[in-house]
Amino acid sequence: MTPVLVAGAGPVGLTAALALARRGVAVTVLEAGDALAAESRASTFHPPSLEMLAGLGVLDELMERGRISRTFQYRERRGGVIAELDLSLLSGDTPYPFRVQCEQGRLTPLLLAHLLEAGGEVRFGARVHDVLTHAGGVQVTTEDGVPYRGGWLVGADGAGSAVRRCAGLKFDGLTYPERFLVASTRTDVAALLPGIADVNYVFDPDEWLVLLRTPDHWRVLFPTPAGTPDADELARLPDRLRGVADTGWDVAHASLYRVHQRVADRFRTGRVLLAGDAAHVNNPLGGMGMNSGIHDAVLMADALAGVLAGGPESEVDAVAAARRDVALTYVGRATHANWERMRDPGLYHAELRALAADPGAARRHLLRSSMIASLRDVA
Structure with a gap:
């Protein structure tokens, strides 16, 4: 059984996986596509994200490919x-x-390369179909019927998250x-x-x-x-x-x-965590979507690594609650205010x-x- 499974090989899922691997945690990423996504909507990296990516050892390469603004x-x-x-x-x-102005599609290959060097595993063509949870972990079954067992699952599989759907979590909000x-x-x-x-x-x-x-x-x-x-x-x-x-x-x-503004009703249920667009989506004004997802990934990975090292699960609860509060109190309000400001x-x-x-x-x-x-x- 793999200690942590991650659904989604976008910037959030790969960041979470690399953060875990850097802490010595075995991790397997399940990606629905046959390769990394080429589409790059997000293109702005804010200072806290740069600090986190520096800690993961990928910032210098990102800055070589990006533009300092x-x-x-x-x-x-x-x-x-x-x-x-x-x-x-x-x-x-x-x-x-x-x-740093740089399309997210330039970051994901860097994260993938570092993850593989750190011993992480990525399975492409592995779309999540079903998730079963129990006291000791999770079982993820992909569309082709292959089961993957893990102690924890991080759902970073985007706004249409299969992990969120399987976990029965609500995704309330509005569409612009x-x-x-x-x-x-x-x-x-x-x-x-x-x-x-x-x-x-x-x-x-x-x-x-x-x-x-x-x-x-x-x-x-x-x-x-x-x-x-x-x-x-x-x-x-x-x-x-x-x-x-x-x-x-x-x-x-x-x-x-x-464009939607939505937040899941919980970011943790049992051994399942949600991060990035699977947990919260917002309009892009201000460039906060990908950045807040990167913050989710690093902080949740740190908490999970602590639990796997013998720490209390309450640390995971605290991080999940704090990240949901950020999605509601900071990201959601700030991006909606930006939209209102542009219109008036x-x-x-x-x-x-x-x-x-x-x-x-x-x-x-x-x-x-x-x-x-x-x-x-x-x-």
Whole structure:
């Protein structure tokens, strides 16, 4: 019997597995796909995540592949910069007072390589079909009928989590009225909009947007009405992009998706834990989804390693409860507030300008937006 099974080989599942392996725990990851997922929605790594990845020995390689971003901007769609915030104000709070812009698809191969070197195991094509729990552990049966037995199971298998479904856990919340359309472009947005930061929240009462830079592309996020055909929305993307800057845009990829704000009613039931999107989903404004999942993974793995070394299971209960509190109190509220702010920007211009002019207030804001506060306060 493997001490810990992990469902899902995304950034959260592989982080949990590597954190366990680094603590000497045997771990097997069950991944539904035949290979690591190529889709990369998340692309921002906040300072606490960088600290955790440094502790796992993968940060240097990630930074070689990513782009360091020290500032971000709030902008007007038809104006200029409302406020620019500088993460160097956090230099006394973290050794990494910046964001790293890098698609999650560049992190997962690094995690996988380090996990295999540390003795971990990954089984691809192993989609979870059923989970049976008992006092001594769990049995996971995959769709092809293969049973896997473990002492514990970490469900990191995404928003449609089979682990959560099998555990009978609720996933209450809301679905946003609009879809999000994300386009990756090879067009040099910095040349079109001089002075733009790598990460930009662009306010407008009619059509707000987000512009952010990754190593190879700029990404543009637009809100898009519900109920219209995807093909129609993709067809009008060139006109929407010309509304940002009047030029021909070189679009590498574009996709539409629905956005939800949901949290599982528990993050632990028996020997099953939930982490990342399996436990909580939120809108992407602020870049907190993947980051909070990485925090789940590391903290839950540490607690599990402690239990397997003879510690009390109450440590796992405490971490699971704390991570659910973070999902509700910090991540959910912050990302929903970001959505409301983008839709009604006029109320916040003066507030943001005052924030940028006050280093103390700006630092307190950055502690929250960088997710440092979410870890400190719960701890």
